[in-house]
Amino acid sequence: xxxxxxSSGWACLGGISLAVxxxxxxxxxxxxxxxxxxxxxxxxxxxxxxxxxGATTTTGAGGGAVEPPGPTRLTVVNGISDHDAVRxxxxxxxxxxxxxxxxxxxxxxxxxxARAQEVEPLGAAIPEGTSLRAHVIAGDLRATEGLDCAxxxxxxxxxxxxxxxxxxxxxxxxxxxxxxxxxxxATGCLGGEGHTHESEKEGCGDAYTIDTPTAGxxxxxxxxxxxxxxxxxxxxxxxxxTPVVHVDLTPGRDDATGVxxxxxxxxxxxxPFPPSTGLSVSDLGALDEVAIETRDPIEGTVTSSVxxxxxxxSSDVPAADIGDGQGFVLVAVGAAPGAExxxxxxPLTYSLLRANP
Numbered sequence: 001x002x003x004x005x006x007s008s009g010w011a012c013l014g015g016i017s018l019a020v021x022x023x024x025x026x027x028x029x030x031x032x033x034x035x036x037x038x039x040x041x042x043x044x045x046x047x048x049x050x051x052x053x054g055a056t057t058t059t060g061a062g063g064g065a066v067e068p069p070g071p072t073r074l075t076v077v078n079g080i081s082d083h084d085a086v087r088x089x090x091x092x093x094x095x096x097x098x099x100x101x102x103x104x105x106x107x108x109x110x111x112x113x114a115r116a117q118e119v120e121p122l123g124a125a126i127p128e129g130t131s132l133r134a135h136v137i138a139g140d141l142r143a144t145e146g147l148d149c150a151x152x153x154x155x156x157x158x159x160x161x162x163x164x165x166x167x168x169x170x171x172x173x174x175x176x177x178x179x180x181x182x183x184x185x186a187t188g189c190l191g192g193e194g195h196t197h198e199s200e201k202e203g204c205g206d207a208y209t210i211d212t213p214t215a216g217x218x219x220x221x222x223x224x225x226x227x228x229x230x231x232x233x234x235x236x237x238x239x240x241x242t243p244v245v246h247v248d249l250t251p252g253r254d255d256a257t258g259v260x261x262x263x264x265x266x267x268x269x270x271x272p273f274p275p276s277t278g279l280s281v282s283d284l285g286a287l288d289e290v291a292i293e294t295r296d297p298i299e300g301t302v303t304s305s306v307x308x309x310x311x312x313x314s315s316d317v318p319a320a321d322i323g324d325g326q327g328f329v330l331v332a333v334g335a336a337p338g339a340e341x342x343x344x345x346x347p348l349t350y351s352l353l354r355a356n357p
Contacts, residue, residue: 098149188214203345252289
């Protein structure tokens with residue numbers, strides 16, 4: 001038996017000032033319009049190793065970098081640490097009841113942990129011209145087959161429900177009107193029967209208890225900027241249990257040293273901006289031997305190392321598609337670096353996705 005999770009969590013929303021974003025301490029101003037549109041835009045903490053490409057770069061009236069034009073795209077990542085898969089109900093806010101609204105993705109198996117999927121077409125799942133509240137559902141997802149969102153949320157509210165559900169923070173309507181490549185990540189833990197452990201905060205965040213789950217939302221814009229002879233890379237921090245970290249990449253070559261992709265990366269941030277373009281695909285070496293590491297910003301010690309072969313195994317991006325002139329984002333999800341193994345949570349890993357799907 002599972003139980004209904006109360007609406008909880010927080011969102012780190014780039015460029016949007018909301019009370020629920022009070023926990024965000026790093027600049028996440030990447031969802032705002034570009035300088036050429038007359039409004040300010042900023043990036044989140046570019047680290048050393050970040051370089052500016054002239055291949056696709058333009059500048060606005062104020063001299064700042066401007067994103068290449070492109071249609072609105074939305075990629076969703078499942079970063080819920082304590083379940084194997086989730087589905088979503090994207091409801092208009094405040095009036096959406098879910099009646100007649102199909103859950104997303106359409107298959108009852110849901111979206112697996114650390115997997116990414118584009119919402120295509122956008123209008124098929126996201127209500128147009130209104131604010132949005134996403135509800136995330138986990139547990140025995142077979143019980144959701146054939147149900148609309150109103151029926152699913154009603155089922156989750158029952159005392160002996162086979163599923164859990166949480167309403168995530170509201171996203172304002174203008175978010176989906178921006179011509180950007182948007183990324184939404186459901187984060188933290190939803191809780192459920194047996195989801196308690198002496199090390200649970202390492203898996204789910206400091207605020208987690210079985211009665212106070214930490215399901216939250218990270219919303220950022222991924223940069224479409226690339227350069228023809230380099231691989232463009234950003235890192236998004238969507239692990240509710242992970243503190244501020246440096247993120248390094250160690251190439252799969254014996255003669256190469258590691259490079260810092262993002263420095264002082266905090267929960268809810270994406271960095272660097274502009275993307276890191278310090279490595280070509282040949283510089284990366286053997287992709288199976290590449291590692292993504294986190295370091296303590298004060299001590300400088302390595303706190304985790306995730307091999308790229310593990311990341312690729314759970315990604316829809318084939319290794320053959322990683323090449324010069326392409327842009328990618330690594331999304332950190334799961335438990336804190338070094339969290340105890342064997343708990344009810346997934347360990348820290350990364351979802352690899354195209355920045356411009």
